[in-house]
Amino acid sequence: xxxxxxxxxxxxxxxxxxxxxxxxxxxxxxxxxxxxxxxxxxxxxxxxxxxxxxxxxxxxxxxxxxxxxxxxxxxxxxxxxxxxxxxxxxxxxxxxxxxxxxxxxxxxxxxxxxxxxxxxxxxxxxxxxxxxxxxxxxxxxxxxxxxxxxxxxxxxxxxxxxxxxxxxxxxxxxxxxxxxxxxxxxxxxxxxxxxxxxxxxxxxxxxxxxxxxxxxxxxxxxxxxxxxxxxxxxxxxxxxxxxxxxxxxxxxxxxxxxxxxxxxxxxxxxxxx
Amino acid sequence: xxxxxxxxxxxxxxxxxxxxxxxxxxxxxxxxxxxxxxxxxxxxxxxxxxxxxxxxxxxxxxxxxxxxxxxxxxxxxxxxxxxxxxxxxxxxxxxxxxxxxxxxxxxxxxxxxxxxxxxxxxxxxxxxxxxxxxxxxxxxxxxxxxxxxxxxxxxxxxxxxxxxxxxxxxxxxxxxxxxxxxxxxxxxxxxxxxxxxxxxxxxxxxxxxxxxxxxxxxxxxxxxxxxxxxxxxxxxxxxxxxxxxxxxxxxxxxxxxxxxxxxxxxxxxxxxxxxxxxxxxxxxxxxxxxxxxxxxxxxxxxxxxxxxxxxxxx
Numbered sequence: 001x002x003x004x005x006x007x008x009x010x011x012x013x014x015x016x017x018x019x020x021x022x023x024x025x026x027x028x029x030x031x032x033x034x035x036x037x038x039x040x041x042x043x044x045x046x047x048x049x050x051x052x053x054x055x056x057x058x059x060x061x062x063x064x065x066x067x068x069x070x071x072x073x074x075x076x077x078x079x080x081x082x083x084x085x086x087x088x089x090x091x092x093x094x095x096x097x098x099x100x101x102x103x104x105x106x107x108x109x110x111x112x113x114x115x116x117x118x119x120x121x122x123x124x125x126x127x128x129x130x131x132x133x134x135x136x137x138x139x140x141x142x143x144x145x146x147x148x149x150x151x152x153x154x155x156x157x158x159x160x161x162x163x164x165x166x167x168x169x170x171x172x173x174x175x176x177x178x179x180x181x182x183x184x185x186x187x188x189x190x191x192x193x194x195x196x197x198x199x200x201x202x203x204x205x206x207x208x209x210x211x212x213x214x215x216x217x218x219x220x221x222x223x224x225x226x227x228x229x230x231x232x233x234x235x236x237x238x239x240x241x242x243x244x245x246x247x248x249x250x251x252x253x254x255x256x257x258x259x260x261x262x263x264x265x266x267x268x269x270x271x272x273x
Numbered sequence: 274x275x276x277x278x279x280x281x282x283x284x285x286x287x288x289x290x291x292x293x294x295x296x297x298x299x300x301x302x303x304x305x306x307x308x309x310x311x312x313x314x315x316x317x318x319x320x321x322x323x324x325x326x327x328x329x330x331x332x333x334x335x336x337x338x339x340x341x342x343x344x345x346x347x348x349x350x351x352x353x354x355x356x357x358x359x360x361x362x363x364x365x366x367x368x369x370x371x372x373x374x375x376x377x378x379x380x381x382x383x384x385x386x387x388x389x390x391x392x393x394x395x396x397x398x399x400x401x402x403x404x405x406x407x408x409x410x411x412x413x414x415x416x417x418x419x420x421x422x423x424x425x426x427x428x429x430x431x432x433x434x435x436x437x438x439x440x441x442x443x444x445x446x447x448x449x450x451x452x453x454x455x456x457x458x459x460x461x462x463x464x465x466x467x468x469x470x471x472x473x474x475x476x477x478x479x480x481x482x483x484x485x486x487x488x489x490x491x492x493x494x495x496x497x498x499x500x501x502x503x504x505x506x507x508x509x510x511x512x513x514x515x516x517x518x519x520x521x522x523x524x525x526x527x528x529x530x531x532x533x534x535x536x537x538x539x540x541x542x543x544x545x546x547x548x549x550x551x552x553x554x555x556x557x558x559x560x561x562x563x564x565x566x567x568x569x570x571x572x573x574x575x576x577x578x579x580x581x582x583x584x585x586x587x
Contacts, residue, residue, distance in 0.1 A: 011377055011380025015377040018368070090365075094360055099353055099382060100350045100381065101381045238330040241330060244291070
């Protein structure tokens with residue numbers, strides 16, 4: 001049975017958020033990536049002429065909308081990639097693992113701290129694009145297309161699923177990496193699969209529809225579950241501290257000669273006096 | 274000292290990393306409230322032992338009980354709740370303040386009313402006025418004290434301290450020694466790994482000397498007696514003309530040797546019996562006695578005798 005102590009989970013998450021707030025790299029990642037990924041959708045939306053047909057608007061908005069979904073895949077990956085290897089570099093991993101905290105509490109606490117700002121940024125970005133479209137887009141159907149029920153639903157659904165995937169990959173890399181920068185560079189690779197899906201939709205290899213979205217959603221959920229199981233396996237105390245898992249006893253079994261310890265006691269007690 | 278159940282019971286513990294043996298057949302008990310010194314050269318297996326007992330790594334073979342709980346993966350959380358480990362590198366979150374570091378660990382130990390506990394832990398290491406400092410700005414000595422405060426938070430039954438005075442100035446080191454003594458008085462078991470043999474001698478009820486295998490366990494005074502024959506060092510104003518005439522008589526001297534121009538080392542069964550007799554014999558021989566004292570072997574002598582001769586070291 002999986003047991004999770006909410007207090008310990010919250011303690012880990014609170015610590016992570018406090019560290020993020022004071023890390024220029026993480027603050028920079030959270031601020032810069034969304035701005036970069038906002039440029040393309042805005043350029044596309046503003047370029048849509050006032051007389052462009054609704055079907056063309058639908059296609060353009062659909063493509064730009066997918067670009068926005070890269071944000072919840074990229075931002076948490078860089079945060080998660082720091083999570084374990086950063087502890088190891090600071091020398092804090094062993095004290096942390098020496099406490100009663102369970103590995104699932106550590107993993108979920110760290111994931112929670114990464115997913116909350118990532119989803120918040122993703123939703124904020126979406127809202128900002130809608131606001132800017134309302135203010136500056138020349139085609140009046142752009143805003144209504146952006147805020148269609150399926151689009152909003154997809155944003156609400158895919159942002160956490162993509163962030164979950166991304167954090168799992170970032171954490172998995174972080175448990176095995178020996179250097180923060182390498183972990184963060186590899187962690188960025190977590191955004192490749194969503195990028196590939198975006199490209200397939202953008203180049204009309206896949207035609208977006210509710211069915212495709214649901215299929216992707218369920219597929220992503222299944223992948224997230226499998227990925228988190230892998231991460232939980234990788235997050236092994238002994239492996240994290242010594243770099244290897246526990247080795248079984250030698251095959252010859254018990255063949256070691258006994259030690260030559262001398263127990264010296266003049267008073268016959270071991271109670272230390 | 275309290276309960277008859279030892280704080281730690283270690284039986285035939287062994288740990289291999291691939292082909293390398295880090296620990297072999299180590300067995301010992303530590304009583305409750307005892308300060309137990311764990312000594313050995315670098316790579317002797319001290320940290321490995323602490324990590325095994327702290328449920329951070331699994332032994333390859335052997336068994337142990339920590340605070341009466343069998344060492345097993347299923348008992349890890351319960352064992353870790355009752356102990357605390359302070360590694361040599363205290364491992365503090367550098368971007369967090371002292372207070373925030375301690376708040377994290379108070380949360381992990383599930384401490385109710387953490388502020389009061391944190392305050393008392395900071396008091397114990399004289400760091401109350403530094404609670405708002407970022408840990409990244411602290412000196413090594415101050416970081417070490419924060420690590421100690423963290424180890425005190427959960428009011429552990431057993432504390433594993435790895436080189437707790439490393440990097441501390443003499444005054445701060447003395448404060449840590451006082452803290453360890455106060456822990457002993459409160460019935461806390463302290464498992465102390467240290468390279469400072471005079472520290473072990475001063476603080477520890479018993480010490481174990483490890484070099485992959487356990488070489489010896491006992492009280493420091495007992496170890497000295499067991500390893501070294503008792504002896505007296507006699508210094509006279511001038512070399513004795515015929516020392517054998519003085520020492521080979523009925524003075525209780527088993528053997529003797531010259532150690533310098535007018536200094537003699539006499540092996541005796543009982544210094545308290547032999548010293549007055551030797552003094553009388555020297556005076557009778559017309560010698561001017563400068564000093565006569567029992568030779569004191571330190572724990573360092575014991576350590577060097579054991580580890581220096583141990584083939585595992587080579």
